[in-house]
Amino acid sequence: MVSKSLFLLAASMFALSAAVAAPPAENAKKPVGAAVGPVASQQAALGADKPQIGTFGFDEAGMDRSVAPGDDFYAFANGTWTKVTEIPADRSNYGAFAVLDDLSVSRTRGILDAAAKDPNSKIGALYTSFMDEDAIEAKGFDPIKSDIAAIKGIGSKSDYARALGLALRNGVRGPIAAYVSLDDKDPDRPTIQVAQSGLGLPDRDYYLKTDAPIVAARKAYVDYLTQLFSLTGEPNGAARAQAIVDFEGRLAQIHWTRVESRDSDKTYNVWTRADFDKNAPGFDWAAYLGAAGLNGDNHYLVAQPSAVIASAKLIADAPLPLLKDYLLAHTIDEAAPWLSRRFVDANFGFEGTTLSGTPQNQARWKRGVDLVKNAMGEDVGQAYVAKYFPPETKAAADRLVKNIIAAMDRRLQTLAWMDPATRQQARAKLAAFTPKIGYPDHWRDYSGLTVARDDLYGNVKRSNEFDWQYGLSKLGKPADRREWGMTPMEINAYANPVWNEIVFPAAILQPPFFDPHADPAVNYGGIGAVIGHELSHHFDDQGRKYDKTGRLTDWWTPQDVTRFTALTDKLVKEYDAYEPLPGMHVQGALTLGENMADLAGLTVALDAYHASLNGKPAPVIDGMTGDQRFYLGWAQVWRRSYREANLRQRLLTDPHSPSVQRTWIVRNLQPWYDAYKPVPTAKMYLTPEQRVLVW
The missing domain is CATH 1.10.1380.10 (Neutral endopeptidase , domain2)
Structure with missing residues (x-):
């Protein structure tokens, strides 16, 4: 759909971030086995294939070591990058998501430039109709x-x-x-x-x-x-x-x-x-x-x-x-x-x-790429995946996902606040879970869409009508669970509780989120924590209301809810206290689901990383332990600067906390304290009683 409005595939979807686009349209609403061993290609890579970022997958040059990690972990990990990096003139914010988006858009442009030369290509015709500025004028x-x-x-x-x-x-x-x-x-x-x-x-x-x-x-x-x-x-x-x-x-x-x-x-x-x-x-x-x-x-x-x-x-x-x-x-x-x-x-x-x-x-060609991606995303996606998402990357990501799911299962077995009967149902829900990684198994058919090279507005209207009719055609039929709500080119991910699934497009499975040649600690702290984030949405304050079939139903005991709410209320207060702009605080209640998912994602991903070591100690690299590198991997994916107007809009509308405060979730986690040993007088230090320990 190419209009500026947003209609979602399901009634409730929890996206990873609104990092690239503006905040979502108004009121827009995802078999467990034993722990899998380390991703072999990653372990071998440190001595063979070089990571794309730094010596082990993390940008050490972007750190500011003059800042104590216990005072501001975001600045410690990203402070120099923040000081030297300007937000491009065509961006409202800039960071890891935007860097990957630029790469995805550039790659897609190459696909569309080639398609524009083919008189029989619909995506080429649509792109051409947008790029013919003289005719439009x-x-x-x-x-x-x-x-x-x-x-x-x-x-x-x-x-x-x-x-x-x-x-x-x-x-x-x-x-x-x-x-x-x-x-x-x-x-x-x-x-x-x-x-x-x-x-x-x-x-x-x-x-x-x-x-x-x-x-x-x-x-x-x-x-x-x-x-x-x-x-x-x-x-x-x-x-x-x-x-x-x-x-x-x-x-x-x-x-x-x-x-x-x-x-x-x-x-x-x-x-x-x-x-x-x-x-x-x-x-x-x-x-x-x-x-x-x-x-x-x-x-x-x-x-x-x-x-x-x-x-x-x-x-x-x-x-x-x-x-x-x-x-x-x-x-x-x-x-x-x-x-x-x-x-x-x-x-x-x-x-x-x-x-x-x-x-x-943005440059006209970038806007043209966005138009075609939104109108015929899966046609473009087929070409994108064939060219830029090799099978070995998907296989490595699949293995890492299995590790995260196994770690979540172990956590569910021991949660103190969850009654045994509820834990059993939670594990059954996890066992029925579907991860969708990279791209759809079934591609959408656009053969019924008419596109003309000299009629941009007509193309947009016909595309919107085509998409509307596609929605109408679903009524009275069983839902097709093969569908995706994002294209392979998107730098994002989502959890869909109605289908008990998480979805990770190909384009986000790249550095700094995921690099098969990087240190596993960085991968687990990056994409691993993001996978855990999306997975945990199925057990957060809203996702937990859906059972293993995706049905909205009450399967928790009242005691579970009481104990869970007591913990989440603490997290709401923690985030309510943050003031990114003078007089404007993070809305703890609005961002609760995402903050909880960050908390859970890191917890589960660290467990999975430790399990992947198979009892062996993590190597020390550049003087940093495995756990230290894990948390740096987390901080790196959230590096981002905002223009003031954009940050203000997000504080009013976005269910995600700003990137600095997302990074600060680590102050609740004992392993972070063990890794960095902040003193009790450090600005981020919380006493054990103050920390929110949900997972």
């Missing part, structure tokens, strides 16, 4: 004139509801969103999800808070919408834009918070088709769902019922001209990246510079 905003005319022709609230349903097909989400997802209590049943939506700013807090930067962002949003109206020849743009932002402010007031929306139980609400008319009157649900192709079912999941009900009332009470302006503005905004330069620059000036602090848009 000549068309101005002609490609969206028919969309504008259709919105202007709306004559009633029923027509408006129908227009909102049609807009969904092109990635434009109105005050209410609907899409095909999975049923959390019936994991093999695709169903229809309905949720709150419709904010042009990143989060409800951007409408409700009075901090000076937030107020400035609201004003900039009004200016941006005014500019869009001006570019399309619409009169009285400033007044109309202000009215739209005021309307969205009323939407924001009724929206659930992100903390509320991450609760899998509270967001699971079954409605019949008749319930919409009864519970949320004032909105023509038949017209809306019918236009979207979602009116033929009698089983819907409503994520935030009170917000959906209140949104229907807001639409009923709002004047039709205002509602039409709202839809018009969002339609132009969604189309802007695919139109002439004036639209592209206006869109980037607001979304890139104002909201994220990025001074310069």
Whole structure:
């Protein structure tokens, strides 16, 4: 899907990081054997094939040894890198994820440049249509004139509801969103999800808070919408834009918070088709769902019922001209990246510079790569995997995953806070677990998608419609568990509790996360901890609500929940205390799942590393023990610098803590204290009673 909106494969997915792209779209929601021995290719590599980074897989030159590891482990591991590395002009943040993303995008460009020369290549045709800037410039905003005319022709609230349903097909989400997802209590049943939506700013807090930067962002949003109206020849743009932002402010007031929306139980609400008319009157649900192709079912999941009900009332009470302006503005905004330069620059000036602090848009070829990757990712992915993901890398990653799973199983057998009966079910869930590594076993078919070399906006619309129809085609059929929610080129990973799986695309299985020729300690501290992170999501405060089949059900005892919550409450308070920007703290409740996953991932990965040594001592390399190198591997993958606007947006919206604070999770782990021996007066030092020991 190439629109700026994000619809997920499943109702609940926990991604590793929002490191490369902006924070997720509003309210977007993964046989155990004995420990496997060391990865042979890794052990041999230290004396044979050279790691890509440093002498053993870690960038020692990026350290700042003037900082005591107990005062700031992030600065100790990454301080010099932070001082000497500038954020590129086309980035809102920069670090290990971005470095790999640059590599992935560059490799994909080579694939698309070659495909563009093939007259029969669809990915080549799509890339060509984006790169032909002269043709796009000549068309101005002609490609969206028919969309504008259709919105202007709306004559009633029923027509408006129908227009909102049609807009969904092109990635434009109105005050209410609907899409095909999975049923959390019936994991093999695709169903229809309905949720709150419709904010042009990143989060409800951007409408409700009075901090000076937030107020400035609201004003900039009004200016941006005014500019869009001006570019399309619409009169009285400033007044109309202000009215739209005021309307969205009323939407924001009724929206659930992100903390509320991450609760899998509270967001699971079954409605019949008749319930919409009864519970949320004032909105023509038949017209809306019918236009979207979602009116033929009698089983819907409503994520935030009170917000959906209140949104229907807001639409009923709002004047039709205002509602039409709202839809018009969002339609132009969604189309802007695919139109002439004036639209592209206006869109980037607001979304890139104002909201994220990025001074310069990415080169056109990079944006073209992103377009094709999002529209036809698995077609590109086949070529990418064949060229850049050798079988030996996949085999090494598979073996490491088995080590991590085995270590998790050993942990589950001994958890003091988990009742024996619950531990037994937890181990059964782990035994039923599915890891997906590298790329899909089954590739998606894009033969039904029409692509023209001279019609960029038409290609985008057809791609969105194609993807929408793909979702509709799932209804009434068993879910296809072979599907992936990411392409092989993405620098990310995710846990999908509804299918009891973790997914690691090929592109993240590279240094600094994973290098078959690096010291195993660094690999376990890097990709090993990341694998453990995703694996543990299935047992965190939300993932633990899903059983071994992926069904949302309560399989913990009340005593388990009480003991578990007592521990996680401590972690919430720990992260609430962090203040990355003056007056802005990490939201401990919002980031709880990810912080817990970091804690568990490191714990399990260290166990797996120790088991891989088969009772032998780890070698000392460059004066560092194995455990010291393990934690440096963790710190290295999280090195990252942010622009202030981007960090502010993340603190308001991102379920992941900033990279510095993610690295600091080590202060809870006794093996880190054993490895680095911080003094009790060190800034990061926690007494044993203060440390959060969940796993």
